[in-house]
Every structure is written in structure tokens, then in C-alpha cells.
Amino acid sequence: MTPADMMKPRRTAVRTLLLIVLMISLPSYAHEKRDQAAAGQIEKLEKPLYNPFVERYLLDEVRTLRTQIQAQRTYFTEKLAHAQLENADRNINYATSTVNNIFYIIAAAASIFALVGWNSIRDIRNKVNEMMDAKVVKISEEYEKRLHTMEQKLKDRTERIISTQEEISRTNTIHSLWMRAGLEVTPQAKIEVYDQILELNSEDIEALTYKADAVLDLDESEWALNLCDKALALNPDYAYAYYQRACAQSILGHTDSALEDLKQAVSLSTTYLDEARTDKSLENIRKLGVLDDMLSNLT
Numbered sequence: 001m002t003p004a005d006m007m008k009p010r011r012t013a014v015r016t017l018l019l020i021v022l023m024i025s026l027p028s029y030a031h032e033k034r035d036q037a038a039a040g041q042i043e044k045l046e047k048p049l050y051n052p053f054v055e056r057y058l059l060d061e062v063r064t065l066r067t068q069i070q071a072q073r074t075y076f077t078e079k080l081a082h083a084q085l086e087n088a089d090r091n092i093n094y095a096t097s098t099v100n101n102i103f104y105i106i107a108a109a110a111s112i113f114a115l116v117g118w119n120s121i122r123d124i125r126n127k128v129n130e131m132m133d134a135k136v137v138k139i140s141e142e143y144e145k146r147l148h149t150m151e152q153k154l155k156d157r158t159e160r161i162i163s164t165q166e167e168i169s170r171t172n173t174i175h176s177l178w179m180r181a182g183l184e185v186t187p188q189a190k191i192e193v194y195d196q197i198l199e200l201n202s203e204d205i206e207a208l209t210y211k212a213d214a215v216l217d218l219d220e221s222e223w224a225l226n227l228c229d230k231a232l233a234l235n236p237d238y239a240y241a242y243y244q245r246a247c248a249q250s251i252l253g254h255t256d257s258a259l260e261d262l263k264q265a266v267s268l269s270t271t272y273l274d275e276a277r278t279d280k281s282l283e284n285i286r287k288l289g290v291l292d293d294m295l296s297n298l299t
Contacts, residue, residue: 058175066168073161080154084147091143095136102132170200181210187217205231205238212244216251216281224248239268247281255285 106128174197181193194211197204212227228245231238242265249258262282265272276282 059172062168062172066165069161069164069168073158076154076157080150084150087143087146091139095139098135098139099132102128174200174204187214190214191218203234205234205241208234209238209241209244212241212248216244216247219251221248221251225252237268239265239272242268243272243276247279250282250284253284255288258282258285 106125177193177197177200181190181197184190184193191211191214194207194214197207198211201207208227208231212224212231215224215227225245225248228241228248231241232245235241242261246258246261246265249255249261262272262276262285266276277286
């Protein structure tokens, strides 16, 4: 065997060893590079990666309030039962003491009037029995009166707690419907959600006005005008209702009424200034050339 043939196995072993070292070191080097890149991105962050969910916070607060109301109801029930037991014990003790005292008086009177005769003692006994009966009746009536008062108070508090729970449940439902309305895309779907809100609260002026906005997208100007009138009848100072009614009046060609409603909306809230300059629904009154002058005078 020549020296060259003897060196070949050694060279093969060295190459294999180098390949194993490279395979072990490359993943750790890649992980190190990836960690350095992630650290650089974290250092460049200028704001948090997430925002708190306010809706979840409100739902948790409502659930906490419901739990507290239930605990208060249980506490009131226990206090009432305890008070009733104490009152019953007090009345029974009072009646027992009264009866004992009367019997002591009877015994003393019987001893004193034994010499007078049995007729006098019989009369005294009858009179004492009448007094005892009257006293027992009076105590029973007073106890029943107090018990009735306590029952009425408990009933009023129970009705108040039930009413509060129903109001909380309705508020949660309305809140969920508003969140759903914000996720809907088509005007028809939004109108259906607003109708559900109005079924729960027929005087919700925001639901009426936002429904009018969705109705305008369906080219139902008369319907939108009617909804805005209902909202303004409930709250004459609601700016958004004036703005939506101005849009409906403009589409119907009632430019004078539309200008008056728009002027009222902008006077209540200047946030509608920029929107009025670009809103498609106000195209008819923008053509008159008086919209810019009116808005500039208001500003």
C-alpha cells in the first residue's frame, strides 16, 4: 500500500468531521441572527402592539354590578328574616311575661278577696279574662301590622332589584346591537339592527337618526325625513338629526328647508362643516352657491 492510499481514509474522516461541525454551528448562528433582528425591531417600536378593548371592560363592569346586586338582595333577605325572628321572640317574651304577671295578680287577689266571697272572686276572674283577651288581641294586631309593613318593604326592594336587572340586561342587548350595526356593510342589514334597537327602546334618538342615514343610502328620502322628525320631536337639540334632515330635504329639492336645517346643525356642532362641503346628499344646495357663504359666516 502506497502512502497516498493510506492518507485517503484520513482525509475522508477530516471532511466528515468538518461537515458535522458546520451542521451544528449553522442553526445556532441562524437563531442568533434572528434574535438580533427581532431585538432591533423591538427597539424601533414607537407605540404598543395592541390597544385595550373598552367594550370588554364595560361588559366586565356590568357583570360585576349584576353580582353586587344579587349579593345585596341576599343580604337584605337574610337581614329581614333575622329581624322577623327577633321581633317574634320579643313579642312572645312580652306576652309570656304579661300572662305570668296577670296570674300573679290573680293569685294575690284571690288570697285577698277569699274572705269577701266567691261571687266577688268570680267577677274579678271574668274581668281579668276579658282584660287578658283584649291584651292578646291588641298584641296580635300590632304584630300583624308590623309584619305586613316589613313584607311590603321587602316586596318593593325585590321589585326594584328585578327592575334593575332587567334594565342591565336590556342595556347589554342594546350595546351588543350597536356593535353589530358597526360591523354591518349593507344599509338594509344596518336598518334591521336599528329596528331591533328601537323595539327595545322606541325613543332612542340615535337609532332613529342612524336609521335615517341608512335609509338615505337606499334613496328613501321621505322615510328618512319622517325618522328625523321623530328624533327631533324627542330632542330638539340633537345636531345629527338636523344634519340628516337637511340631507333628505336637499335630495327632495326643498333647498330652503335644507339650508335652515344645515344651519341649525352647524350652529349646534361645527364638526359638520367639512362634511357638508363634500356630502353627496347636499349637492342640490351646493349648486346654488350659497352653501360656502353660509358656512363661512358661521365660522
